[in-house]
Amino acid sequence: MHWQDIVISIGQWLMTAALIPSLIGKDKPAFSSSLMTGTLIAIFGVTYATLGLWSSTVSSAACALVWFILALQRYRSRS
Numbered sequence: 001m002h003w004q005d006i007v008i009s010i011g012q013w014l015m016t017a018a019l020i021p022s023l024i025g026k027d028k029p030a031f032s033s034s035l036m037t038g039t040l041i042a043i044f045g046v047t048y049a050t051l052g053l054w055s056s057t058v059s060s061a062a063c064a065l066v067w068f069i070l071a072l073q074r075y076r077s078r079s
Helices: 003-018 020-024 031-050 054-078
Strands: none
Touching: 003 020, 003 031, 003 054, 020 054, 031 054
């Protein structure tokens, strides 16, 4: 396992954990920001997979999923 894989995955898990208050709270980030961030992190995850950084790939997928859930929550709150 590459040391970079460990560092990136720990950072992604911490960012994902930092989003929990937004997931369960009333205030949500802007829809466009959430969607763009989720998309970019998902692209990073694909990039990590091509490099064989599997822990980073999984942590990126989890982080992207949380951002997409936030985008969906924001979208539903506008309706």
